[in-house]
Amino acid sequence: MWYNNILETIGNTPLVKLNTITKGIPATVLAKIETTNPGNSIKDRMAVKMIEDAEQSGKLKPGGTIIEGTSGNTGMGLAMAAIIKGYKCIFTTTDKQSKEKVDALRAFGAEVIVCPTNVEPEDPRSYYSVSSRLEREVPNSWKPNQYDNLSNSQAHYEQTGPEIWEQTEGKITHLVVGVGTGGTISGTGKYLKEKNPDIKIWGIDTYGSVFKKYKETGIFDKDEIYPYITEGIGEDFLPANVNFDVVDLFEKVTDKDAALMTRDIARKEGIFVGNSAGAAVAGLIQLKEKLKPEDVVVIIFHDHGSRYMGKMYNEDWLRERGFLQDEKLTAKSILAKKESTEIVTLDAQKSVLEAINTIKSMNISQIPVTQQGMIVGKIAESDILSALLENPGLKSAPIAEIMTATFPFVDLNTSIDKISSLINKENSAVLVEAESGKIEIITQYDIINAISG
Incomplete structure (x- = not known):
């Protein structure tokens, strides 16, 4: 048996029991693994449905251009379908989204325009507004508008619900x-409640989003809205696809809990998923008191972990945000094991000869160069040698003339792996601002000393 094209492989995704991360939850927990779709996300389902419905209604014409605001996954589904069906794609996205998502869209031949995250939806720079403007300007174009296009929910009513x-x-x-456009939860939930009205539909929201408060009070509170890191869930407006009558409750999850749980799913279950799956599991754990041993919970694993390699699966990224506190050495712990010594610097106006004398007397090979107390560069033995071989008269010149770029700066949470990667032929050290505010230097010797100590 074979398929006529890649779109025919969408759906019929497996349901897999979770065994480790769900310990302590008094229920059977099954994950719907949507990463097995050809575009590696659940959005393949609704992307094709929106296109097919638009073709039937005449909104999308042969040779047309599909224009959409997307966080990446819907764009992937649309781009894949566009290749098979002969359309062009232009996508707008936000600078919050992972680079991997943007690169993946471009790999499918789509044009991607990255817009700022921290602006109102009505702002002309927002990815909603830019996509709407392009739809008006580009001839023979169509904007699916996944947020308000009810073909989104319908896809899940017809496919995801019956499968589960x-x-x-x-x-x-x-x-x-996890709720973003609302299509998955509303369509799937509607089908399941028609089959059994007692089934509970729980939406996972994030801090900075409006869903939970709106569900509980009917108030759209702009004070609830602020920037957040979690991708794929939460909104700062109310999409038409969110059917609040279908959703029984919303649970908010912090950025930190969502990010760390995303990693735990991979490490403890061997399932490589994205940020919204982490948020969904973290939310379920917060709600575990509402469950009984005979309950059967299905949790949607929306997309693939490969789209988050620079974020949730990057330890330095997690440390920079204070999400990860582990045993691995950091700049802070390396400094703690190092004898505190006064860092040797030279002012940029000092002569090359003075630099030579300092290097000799201190028995060091590179020195940070300062200007008005700020580190602006470095001078190394190799720089001096190269300069003097070319022009012996430079001995009396200021070192500003031959200095090179400063040592890289790292913060106290930077891991030993990152520091080691920054120390190379060009840089024999990195600089770090200690908690006292004093600039400290970390060399390869300091790293070796910290590991062996």
């Missing part, structure tokens, strides 16, 4: 979904 019902033999008691 059949795979659990109708035993599902709870559905847990």
